Amino acid sequence: DGGITQSPKYLFRKEGQNVTLSCEQNLNHDAMYWYRQDPGQGLRLIYYSQIVNDFQKGDIAEGYSVSREKKESFPLTVTSAQKNPTAFYLCASETAGAYNEQFFGPGTRLTVL
Amino acid sequence: AQKVTQAQTEISVVEKEDVTLDCVYETRDTTYYLFWYKQPPSGELVFLIRRNSFDEQNEISGRYSWNFQKSTSSFNFTITASQVVDSAVYFCALSGYRGSTLGRLYFGRGTQLTVWP
Numbered sequence: 001d002g003g004i005t006q007s008p009k010y011l012f013r014k015e016g017q018n019v020t021l022s023c024e025q026n027l028n029h030d031a032m033y034w035y036r037q038d039p040g041q042g043l044r045l046i047y048y049s050q051i052v053n054d055f056q057k058g059d060i061a062e063g064y065s066v067s068r069e070k071k072e073s074f075p076l077t078v079t080s081a082q083k084n085p086t087a088f089y090l091c092a093s094e095t096a097g098a099y100n101e102q103f104f105g106p107g108t109r110l111t112v113l
Numbered sequence: 114a115q116k117v118t119q120a121q122t123e124i125s126v127v128e129k130e131d132v133t134l135d136c137v138y139e140t141r142d143t144t145y146y147l148f149w150y151k152q153p154p155s156g157e158l159v160f161l162i163r164r165n166s167f168d169e170q171n172e173i174s175g176r177y178s179w180n181f182q183k184s185t186s187s188f189n190f191t192i193t194a195s196q197v198v199d200s201a202v203y204f205c206a207l208s209g210y211r212g213s214t215l216g217r218l219y220f221g222r223g224t225q226l227t228v229w230p
Contacts, residue, residue: 033217033218035220040122040222040223041222042119042204042220042221042222042223043204043218043220044220045217045218048217058217088156090156090158092158101148101160101163102160102218103160104150104157104158104159105157106155106156106157107156107157109156
């Protein structure tokens with residue numbers, strides 16, 4: 001089945017540790033996105049990538065880093081510099097074209113203790 | 114600037130009632146796209162509809178219908194004869210068009226819909 005995989009579903013980390021969230025897609029999509037969701041805040045864009053080896057900051061990139069070495073993969077690292085990392089993280093992908101849409105993964109809920 | 118406002122934070126209805134979720138947007142683009150997504154308790158966003166700025170026809174899909182009005186910058190979503198399974202958070206989103214790709218999505222804060230049996 002084609003789709004977007006995010007693992008794990010739930011992730012716990014101690015304060016001060018970096019953590020990497022996985023996002024893989026087998027839809028052959030060019031663009032990939034990372035969003036953060038907090039209660040009552042909607043989704044806010046962290047980073048996005050339109051092509052391999054290129055990515056841009058979104059609205060809340062501070063304390064996060066990404067890489068795009070392969071078309072299928074867009075991992076997000078939450079660094080110790082992120083002041084409030086506990087949130088629900090959603091990855092999305094999108095293919096180029098006039099009638100495209102963003103497909104979302106199941107999300108990872110990160111809790112920093 | 115792109116902005117989406119969903120003024121209704123929470124809505125509760127009883128099963129079989131009709132319910133309308135409001136969405137108001139702001140954009141300076143002449144070509145843009147509007148979306149509705151559903152987020153059930155499992156967390157994954159489910160795509161419901163996309164509408165481009167040149168198509169103001171209302172759309173109906175089963176119990177769902179959408180009313181797009183450029184004059185009021187609104188893209189409202191109505192569920193007819195609501196069911197308990199409709200309980201979810203619903204997001205309205207806006208995207209510009211950048212050549213062959215959509216621009217990034219701008220989301221509203223979402224409306225939590227609870228349908229009671």
